Amino acid sequence: MRQFETITHIAAPPAVVFDLSLDVDLHTASMARSGERIIGGVRTGRMALGDDVTWEARHFGIKWRMTSRISAYEKPGSFVDEQVAGPFRRWHHTHRFVPDGRGGTVMHDEIQFAAPFGLLGAAVETVVLARYMRNLIEARNVHVKQRAEESARTS
Template sequence: MPRIELQTEIKAERNIVFDLSRSIDLHKISTEHTNEEAIAGKTSGLIGMNESVTWRAKHFGIYQNLTSKITEYDRPKYFADEMVKGAFKKFKHEHHFAELNGGTLMTDFFDYQSPFGIVGKIADKLFLKKYMTELLTERNRIVKQFAESERWKEVITE
């Protein structure tokens, strides 16, 4: 099963980075290029334990729906979301937050399994892992951008 691991150093308080990472509204901003919309479940604000969201987005020229649920939650250190329904056979995205030099080290572990057996494994190697890494890297860039400025106040209102 492929694993993507990303680390992002952010010059902001851990609570802010944690909340930005679970913000439905910030996720929409970070995925504008895929026309991603939250269409069911928690569709705005901060998602929490046992809450789910269904996203509709255009990937590889095709609109797809994906539902994920927060399955683990320890504010402000960690949360995980897992796919309930969608294009993957399964995935789990772990979000870890550690204090680091007055800021935050955000670490993502994204474990997934593609559908379609050997064809899915070939797709992983050819393009899917790179594509998912780029999506997560862009998301983290936006989290960092908002956290290190006053822009976080635009999306964290709760």
Template sequence: MQTITIKTTIDAFIGKCFDLSRSIDLHVQSMRNSNEKAIGGKQSGLIELNEFVTWKAKHFGIYLKMTNKITVLEYPHLFIDEMIDGPFAKLRHQHKFKSIGSKTEMIDFFEFKAPFGIFGRLAERLFLKKYLEKLLIKRNKIIKLEAEKPQTI
């Protein structure tokens, strides 16, 4: 099992950051390079407790499908999505939010386990962890940019 932890400070209030993080539409926008699309379950808007989304995306030259479910949602401080069907042996993404004045610290705890026993563990260490970390950092940059946009009246 591998764990990735990423902290992102965003100059926006916690509720806005929380909602942007569970926006299906913003997620699709942030994953444009992998041609990621929501193809089942909740396909747009804000995902809620016990809802699921099925994603289809191209990674490593092949299309993969993965279904994730929101198993915990405590607005605006925490939500957890877990893979219920897909390419990993296990995947759990904990999204935590903490107010720091008018800013928000967004913390991702991303746990995953590749399939295929020893070969999966080797892939985790050689390239998969770094690849997933880059995806998460890119996604967080998009959330930060959107949250910090000046509001228009």
């Protein structure tokens, strides 16, 4: 199993960043490069505790499906999404939103994942997936940051 953390500083209040991070429309827009789309569950707007969404996207030239569920939710401080069906043996993503003391947010993403297929999956995690998944999360966070800061400026 692999794990990593990303930290993103955002000039917007935690409640704004929290809400945007649960918005499936924003998520879909942030993953446009992989053609990600919703094929089940919550199809628009913001997810809440217990909600599921099924995503379909193309990564490495292969079409993948993953259903994730919001399994913990403490607005505006944190939430967790976990895979309930999909390509990973395990996917657990904790999102934390900490006030930065200046009206902004320090967004922490803590990801744990494990590929299927035993030793072969472990090798793929090390050689390819760890960097690929970090890059996906960081690209998504750039999108969240831009939208949150735009929202804060116009409020």
